[in-house]
Structure formats: C-alpha cells, structure tokens
Amino acid sequence: MSLLKTPAVVLKSRKWGDADRIVTFFTLKHGKVRGVARGARRMKSRFGSSLEPFVHCDLVLFEKPGDTLYRISQTDIRHAFPSIRTSLEAITGAARLANLAGAVTADGDAVPRVFQALLEGLRAVGESGDPVLTAALYELEILRFAGYLPHLDRCNACQQRTNGGTWFFSPRAGGTVCSACVRQEPVRCPSVSPACLAFFRQALRMELALLPRLKPTAAIRNELYDVIELYVECVAGRRMPRTHGVTGEERVPGRSGWAGGKVAEKRPVYRSRAAAHV
Amino acid sequence: MDRNGILDELVRELTSLPGIGRKTAQRLAFHILKQPSEDAERLIRTIRAVKEKLGLCRQCRNIAEGELCDICRDPTRDATRVVVVEDVTTLHALERTGGYKGLYHVLAGALSPLDGVGPADIRTQDLVDRIAQSKVEEVIVATSPTIEGEATAIYLSRLIKPFGIRISRIACGVPVGMDLEYADEVTLIKSLDGRREI
Ligand SMILES: [Zn+2]
Ligand SMILES: [Zn+2]
DSSP: OEEEEEEEEEEEEEEETTTEEEEEEEETTTEEEEEEETTTTSTTOTTTTTTSTTOEEEEEEEEOTTOSSEEEEEEEEEEOOGGGGGOHHHHHHHHHHHHHHHHSSOBTOOOHHHHHHHHHHHHHHHHOSSHHHHHHHHHHHHHHHTTOOOBOSBOTTTOOBOOSSOEEEETTTTEEEETTGGGGOSSOOOEEOHHHHHHHHHHHHSOGGGGGGOOOOHHHHHHHHHHHHHHHHHHHTSOOOOOBTTBSSOSOGGGGGOOOOOOOOOOOTTGGGGGOOO | OOSSSHHHHHHHHHHTSTTOOHHHHHHHHHHHHHSOHHHHHHHHHHHHHHHHHEEEOTTTOOEEESSSOHHHHOTTSEEEEEEEESSHHHHHHHHHHOOOOEEEEEOSSOOBTTTTBOTTTTTHHHHHHHHHHSOOOEEEEOOOSSHHHHHHHHHHHHHHGGGTOEEEEOOOOOOTTOOGGGSOHHHHHHHHHTOOOO
16 A cells, blocks of 8 residues: 655545545646545544645545555645635636646646646636636646647648738647638637737736736637637547536637537547546 | 346346445345345335325425425425525435424535536526515525535525525534634634624
C-alpha cells in the first residue's frame, strides 16, 4: 500500500453507498485521480467541507493494489473559495473550468500548468464582477496549457495570413480558416469578426493576472462564447454538461440556429485517453 | 454457484438496487432461498402494493396514496408556509423532528452545473405555479449545504422574489455537540453568515 501526498482541487464529488463519497480530484503531482472518502456524508465526518467541488486542499491518498480507486485518508483545506458559492454565475463558471480541466487531461497524467490555470481561474471567478467572461478567458488558458492553443494568425488550412476579409473559426483545425477553406470544413465554423479576433489575440497574449481587465462588448462576448463552446466540445470529444439556462445569461445564443448537432473530431494531444470522463 | 439459473437472475436483480454490491446480493439471494415461502410471499406482496398504490402527490411531489399526500390532506397544517427540499428523504428527516407544521415541496433533485442538471430537470416551474395559485406566504429553502444545494437555493430565490413573499434559507453552521475548533473554514464562515440576535 503506497501513500500519495499532493496539492489538489476537487473537480467533482458524488454520493456513494450510505455515507461515503467518491471524489474526482485534479492533483498537481498525479493529474486526475478518483478516491473514495469513507463516512464523508456523516454529520461529524473528519472531511468536513473539504470534499466540496472547487476546494483547493492538501490531499493524502492511499493506493490499494489492484484497485483504480484510491482511499482518501486526509484533506487539509488551503483555499475554499467561499465567494464562488454565493453566485450562480460563479458556480457555473467554476463548473465549466473544473469540467474542462477534467476533460482535456487523462487519468493519472500530471499537467502542472493546467493545475495552475485551474486554480487561478477558480480564484478569479470567485472574485470577478463578471464571472461568465472570467470563466471563458480561463477556459482559454486551460486549453492553452493542455496543448490546444488556438492559432489565429493565419488560415490553418492554406496558411494565408489573417489580414482583412471574413474569417471563420474551425474547431477541428484549432484556429482560423479563410472563407475559401471553410467550405471544406465538415462541421459548423462560426465567423469571427475582426474585433473578436483582435480581442482573442490580446487575451492569449496577456498575463493571467491581467485578464480581468479585459472588457469586451456584448457582440464580441457572444462570438467568443460561441467559439469557445464549439472548440471545447471538439477538444473534449463530447458535449460538455449544459450550464446555460441556469443563469440569466445565455452562454451560447447562436447555438439555437445550429442544426448540425455533430461534434467535430479533433486529434487531441492525449489521443484516445483524452475523452475520459471526469 | 449456478451460473445462468434463476438464482443468478435474482442476484443480478438485487445488484441493480442502489448500494448493493455482488456479495451482499448473493447473501440476500441465499437468504430468500432458505426463508419460508410465506415470508418471501409477504415481501412480494408488499413490493407489488407499493408499486400499485403509491404515486407522487399532485401538489408537493411527496409520496402519496391517491392524489394528495397525508401532509397536504391534513387540515391542521399551516398551508401558508412551504419548505422546499431536494428529495423525499429530506422531507422525512424534517418530519421526524415533529417541529414543523407547514407544508412541503419536493423538487426532483438539485441543480448541478457540473453535471448539466438544469431547472427543468428538477421541475422548478411546478413550485412557481403552486405559489402563483395558492395562498403560500413564506418559502423556506431546505436544500443541502452542498454546491448543488446552494445553486438551487440561489436560483429559487431569484425565481420567487418577484412574488413578494418571504423566502428564507435554512441556517447552515456548526453541528450541535461539535467543538468549534474542529469546524472547517467553510462551515465557520457559513455559521457566521447565519448568525442571529440573542
Ligand atoms: Zn485558407
Ligand atoms: Zn403533498
């Protein structure tokens, strides 16, 4: 029986049996792991609130030979981000980040920079006056560090530089395509306005800590959300859990006009293992 | 053990129940096999009766024999107050205390942005319709202090505020009998937020 100690963020926690919980963590040293916490739902459980989603804690796990499920032995809260819990938009934004970090990494693969982006994102979403936008920007950061940085400086099919004209975002190509090449794309590629493209590039160039200063217009936001939603879906290889309809703000207003319903397939860095569910 | 026979089928059926693993299912199956016929018959009759006679209350979605549940039918209960819970189990826990004399509303679970469970999935509109059509004056949200329960409570408060009736959230804090020094950060913040004058 071996012992693992690592900083971790709770991605998901679900009831198990009469009083236990099965918890999915994104850990700094061991990537995504699942563990069982015995008696976690009892009133006087030693785990307290440390197994609630989005909590950043120091985690101690026991590995049992022949079992993919770890035994959670100890948790010490580092940051509980209590402000996330006071707003629906923040809860929803945090959920998008947690689901994305889980979807773009494979079980047991440590990706420290994704861990860092997730942690920064949770903190920023909790403090943000505009958690929906903040979450979207940190979704980009998580994608970047998972190896899916969108390429926006040229057509990703014919290599023509992006200056002037109408451009489209191809989730499959992971970036912009020109109006000629978009016709070859098998799935819907939303058009991106020059203003949105400029905003996108700026967001990707900026330091993490400065991201909350960006204030795009409503039109740019809607384009941005649409592109991110499609790209995330393509990278994850599946539809992510719906979050719109819960908050007042519709994350993907353009979505209703989309008849395709087909998820584009992109070859992720982690190939076959990338679609592992959280 | 007989691999494909009817005993194995019973084990499979029992394993499909929540919280029952293969070993427990086998123990239960052997117990049923050895038990006198009339005991097994009684179990079969009870399960059948539950399936045939019980449904959900038209007003509050509690378990009911007929249109309305016992609580909604009881004329001595205060129909101006409604406690909203995530599931029937919570309703029964609150009933066991004997300290509450109003009515209930049972949602079909809690909102979960992590799992994509939205307002329509937990049937929040039923509660809105009920408030619009009845003499409810106060709604007490008794969802769990989990992220799902909190999201549900915030959502309900937005939904119900326009009716201009009282809406409150059950207090969350330190369990009775616990030493404060062992309470964690989130629990302590919650108990400070939920303080009241003495
Ligand atoms: Zn091109
Ligand atoms: Zn009823």
